[in-house]
Amino acid sequence: MTFDGRLLGGIGVMSAVVEAGSFARAGDAIGLTQPAVSRAVARLEERIGIRIFNRSARAISLTDEGRLFYEMVVPLLSGIEEAAAVAAAAKVRVRGRLRINVDATFGHYVLAPRLQEFLDRYPELSVELFVRDAIGDFVGEAMDVAVRFGEVDAHAVQAELLLETRVLTCASPEYLATHGTPLAPQDLTKGHRCILIRDPATGRPFEWEFQRVGETVPFTPESRLLVNDTGGLVGACMGAAGVAQLLELYARDILASGRVVHLLPQWSDETFPLYAYHRAARLMPAKVEAFLDFVREIIA
Known part of the structure; x- marks a missing residue:
């Protein structure tokens, strides 16, 4: 299914207008000018083929078709907000499954003897440990993090010297x-x-x-x-x-x-050298951040 981001954007503007009661106040709330709000609503009306608002010099109101449409999409907007909140909470909560790629030296001699300590610290987390000669296809194998001795792999994802x-x-x-x-x-x-x-x-x-x-x-x-x-x-x-x-x-x-x-x-x-490999630090999941903190602790 192809997702139309402009449709969702228009629905968001429509919802702001309903809540604010005017195009001007809706623009103030979402950071758009009044003409920009008006254009967004007009594009939405054209996109779905109905007139959403009755407009007059003094006020606006939902048409019957507009009210029906609004009542149908409001729960969906709430669901999107809830999904975003859940995802944001997951980023700061150490839980789920963590897939770790290590070489034999680090895995057998440094990490494995301390791994139960890490699991005890985060009871909602499970770990899959892969001991490999080479880092391999980090992204294709859906690895979350790797810790390996040796010079940095030029073809790997973001590397951090530990x-x-x-x-x-x-x-x-x-x-x-x-x-x-x-x-x-x-x-x-x-x-x-x-x-x-x-x-x-x-x-x-x-x-x-x-x-x-x-x-x-x-x-x-x-x-x-x-x-x-x-x-x-x-x-x-x-x-x-x-x-x-x-x-x-x-x-x-x-x-x-x-x-x-x-x-x-x-x-x-x-x-x-000992390197950690992971994805962009700006969006690093809590489970990866927690693991790297643990590695820094045990190698200190």
Whole structure:
């Protein structure tokens, strides 16, 4: 069905005239001049093929046909106003279904352990969590929000940088007891094993480098172990398989527990970005705004 917005606009003007009792007062109420109100009513009369108002020098009144038409459309106008009010309330109320797109690193290590806390906070909200290698068709799959590590996807919707987390070089105490503790990046070439992780965007292992103020050292690690997800990387590192580069955001708990040790801390200035993807912020639904606030809270 094709919607005629001009028809609805004319009905709104007609309703204002009935309520105000004159074209002039109706114009004042809705921000139009008296001639503009008169023209809008004339177009409406022509559009529906009836005369709506009896006009005289002193007053206006509804014709019989006009009264019948007005009585029929007033409930519809009220329904539109009610629908607008309900929609506006939904924008400020956290409810409904939230579809979230995340990469495995953020989903498994940062969000999932805290997700029940978010659900408890908003009992009228349900969540669908999609763990994906790539953001994919955000709009076509009707996603509400995505949170992903890595450089911003140029083809995605609006992106917001949430965090730059440090890249930390780590190994388990058991590994270090056997192979020794490197004191400089070049020490990793002396009998150490490194664990690499594949970049899903390129299919190649993530490159290593070491950074400190004013200095960057590229590094090509010797490796016999390549994994394709963060779980494998962390598990192999804790299992003494070698030295790994982990993101501080998800590694902080295992670092605090002593299961892995932060190596070369003076060379830990490299960072990796975390982005949120969503639609226009001006019309952001309450459920998306609430989720992003929650994410900012748990990564703080």
